[in-house]
Structures are given as C-alpha cells and as structure tokens.
Amino acid sequence: MPELPEVETVRQGLLPAMKGKILIKLELNRKNLRFDFDDDLAKRLEAKHITDIGRRSKYLLMHFASAKNKQTLIGHLGMSGKFTIFSHNEAKMRQPQKHDHVVFYLDDGTAVVYNDPRRFGFMLLADDGNWQTHKLIRDIGPEPLTSSFDAAHLATKSSGKKTNIKNHLLNQKIVAGLGNIYVCEALFRAKINPTLPASILATKAGKPSKICQILVPIIKDILQEAIAAGGSTLNDYRQADGNLGYFQHRFAAYGREGKACTNANCGDDIARIVQSGRSTFYCPSCQR
Ligand SMILES: [Zn+2]
Numbered sequence: 001m002p003e004l005p006e007v008e009t010v011r012q013g014l015l016p017a018m019k020g021k022i023l024i025k026l027e028l029n030r031k032n033l034r035f036d037f038d039d040d041l042a043k044r045l046e047a048k049h050i051t052d053i054g055r056r057s058k059y060l061l062m063h064f065a066s067a068k069n070k071q072t073l074i075g076h077l078g079m080s081g082k083f084t085i086f087s088h089n090e091a092k093m094r095q096p097q098k099h100d101h102v103v104f105y106l107d108d109g110t111a112v113v114y115n116d117p118r119r120f121g122f123m124l125l126a127d128d129g130n131w132q133t134h135k136l137i138r139d140i141g142p143e144p145l146t147s148s149f150d151a152a153h154l155a156t157k158s159s160g161k162k163t164n165i166k167n168h169l170l171n172q173k174i175v176a177g178l179g180n181i182y183v184c185e186a187l188f189r190a191k192i193n194p195t196l197p198a199s200i201l202a203t204k205a206g207k208p209s210k211i212c213q214i215l216v217p218i219i220k221d222i223l224q225e226a227i228a229a230g231g232s233t234l235n236d237y238r239q240a241d242g243n244l245g246y247f248q249h250r251f252a253a254y255g256r257e258g259k260a261c262t263n264a265n266c267g268d269d270i271a272r273i274v275q276s277g278r279s280t281f282y283c284p285s286c287q288r
Contacts, residue, residue: 002077004058004144004177005223009230010083011055017085017110018050023064025105033101034078034122041125045071050106057140057176061131070129074136078120086111140176144219149175151208151216158201158212166275168198169219178219181254184281185222188253190215193287194280195273253281261286 002010026042038044045064048071054061060075075081086094091103091111102114102123114121126134141157142148157174168174169183178186187194192211201212208216252262257272261283268285 001079001179002058002081003179003182004055005182005226005230007055007058007060007077007177008227010077011053011060012230013085014060014083014112015053017112018053018062018104018106021050021106021108021110023048023050023104024107025103027103027105029101029103033081033116033119034076035124037123038125038127041123044125044127045073056131056137056143057172058179059136063131069127072126072129072131073123074126074131074134075123076121078116078118078122080118081114081116081121084113084115086113140172141174142176144175144177144223149216149220151212154216155202155208155212156206158198159206160202161198163198164195164275165192165198165200166194166280170278175219177223180278180280181251182219182222182226184254185251186215186219187287188282189222190218191286191288194275194282253283256281 023045024047026045028037028042031037048064048066050062051065051070052061052063054063058076060077062073062075064071064073088105088109088111091105091113097113097115099115099117099119100113101116101119104112104114106112114123124134124136131137142153154175158168161168163171166183166187169178169186170180172178184194190211192200192215201209201215203209253270256270258269260266261268261270263283263286266283266285268283270281271284273280273282
C-alpha cells in the first residue's frame with residue numbers, strides 16, 4: 001500500500017507530463033475501479049486544462065479548469081495502481097496491457113496510462129472545485145511536512161490517550177499520510193516502544209513531552225528521505241520506461257524480523273508483533 005512518500009513520488013513524476021496540458025481524450029476501459037466512475041466523467045473532463053497535479057495525504061489531486069468551472073479528480077493508487085507515461089504513438093502501438101483501465105490523452109502527444117490489477121485504487125470527481133470539503137478529505141489531519149504538524153499539535157491530540165502509539169500515529173485525523181511502514185521506521189529511529197500509550201507524547205499539562213519533541217522531527221526526516229529516494233528512483237524509471245510508482249526502499253526496521261538491529265552496539269534482532277491486525281517491526285532492546 002503506497003504511503004505519503006510513494007504518492008508524492010508519483011505526483012512529481014506526473015507533474016511535468018500533465019501540468020499545463022489539455023486533456024483531449026479520457027479513455028475509460030471499464031465502468032469502475034474500487035468505485036464506479038462518475039457519470040459522463042470523460043465528457044466532463046475532456047477539453048479541460050490541467051492546471052496542477054497536487055497531493056493531500058495519500059490522495060493524488062488532478063486539478064482541471066475551464067472558463068466555466070474548476071474540477072478536481074481525486075485519485076488513490078490502492079494496492080497496485082500505477083501510472084506510466086507514453087507518447088500517443090507508443091500508447092497506440094504497444095500491446096494493450098490487461099489492467100490498463102484509464103488513459104489520459106493530452107494535447108502535446110503524451111498518453112498517461114493508469115494500470116491497476118487489483119483495482120483497489122479509484123478516481124472520483126470533485127466537481128465544484130471544492131476538493132478540500134470532499135468527504136474523503138475534509139477530516140484528514142495536517143500534512144506531516146508542513147508547519148501545521150508540530151510537537152504542540154501532536155501533544156494536544158495525544159494527551160490522555162491510552163491507544164498505543166503505533167495505532168495512534170496511523171490515525172489519519174491526527175496526521176496525514178502515515179502508514180504501517182513509516183510509523184515503524186519513525187518509532188525505531190526515535191527509540192520508542194510501539195506498545196506504549198500515546199499519552200507519553202504529552203505532559204500532564206498537555207504540552208509536548210521530550211519524546212514528542214524527538215519524534216516529530218524524525219517523522220519529517222524519514223518522510224523527506226523516502227521522498228528523496230523516490231525522486232532518484234523516479235529518474236531511473238523515467239529513463240527506462242516511464243513507469244511511475246513502486247520502488248524498493250531500504251528500511252531499518254520494517255520487514256526485517258529476525259535480522260540484526262542496525263543500531264551500533266545493540267546486538268539484538270528486530271522483532272515482529274501484531275497490533276490491530278497489522279505487523280509492527282521494532283527492536284525490543286532499543287525501543288523499551
Ligand atoms: Zn536495537
């Protein structure tokens with residue numbers, strides 16, 4: 001499941017290919033992905049100008065405009081969604097792939113193909129330009145890489161909370177875009193035991209605890225590093241085949257059960273526990 005850095009990498013890949021172009025044809029090869037496409041979706045978006053490609057949390061935002069109105073296509077990559085950039089000719093000449101569900105044909109000869117074998121992804125239209133108030137978006141907490149996510153915010157949301165800190169950070173109302181991978185990585189680097197209650201992030205007065213002040217910049221660093229790694233992979237991918245989306249990061253804790261902890265002088269192995277049905281990877285010695 002892509003988390004914030006993967007979606008941001010896809011956004012950065014789509015941006016130069018789509019921004020400022022006109023969508024001349026939207027090809028929908030089925031009536032739905034995870035959800036049905038909006039009625040007349042192609043008709044409603046064709047001939048519109050793509051003004052920007054944005055992101056909020058794990059959602060991609062394709063912003064369209066005409067003289068009459070503004071629209072935003074809210075996209076989610078689900079488990080296996082992937083965009084690939086071709087020229088019109090390449091798109092027509094190539095063997096159609098089995099799960100090519102959507103193709104954006106742009107006025108400069110670019111074709112952007114959305115492929116999604118498992119179809120957990122979706123594209124929904126916010127037709128009035130008010131994507132911020134769309135039901136998928138309106139309750140999401142602050143973006144972790146903006147100044148609105150800081151230790152004071154996290155402490156306020158954590159004060160008195162008995163939920164374990166792992167699940168607390170997965171709550172999208174508290175902070176946007178974090179998933180299982182980057183929460184495990186942040187707690188490992190901050191040396192916080194994932195089973196501790198979220199209340200440890202706040203003092204009795206509801207101010208940021210020392211742990212909270214350590215954790216917040218680590219969350220930002222880990223996401224930024226992953227975005228930078230994605231960006232460099234993106235360049236390679238684009239040179240190879242224009243394929244955007246999935247790439248293998250090297251993680252310090254996530255997926256490393258039974259492997260040696262990478263902290264100097266530790267000597268323990270990474271352990272795996274299950275919290276709310278999801279695997280948590282951590283070092284029992286470093287994260288007490
Ligand atoms: Zn360790």
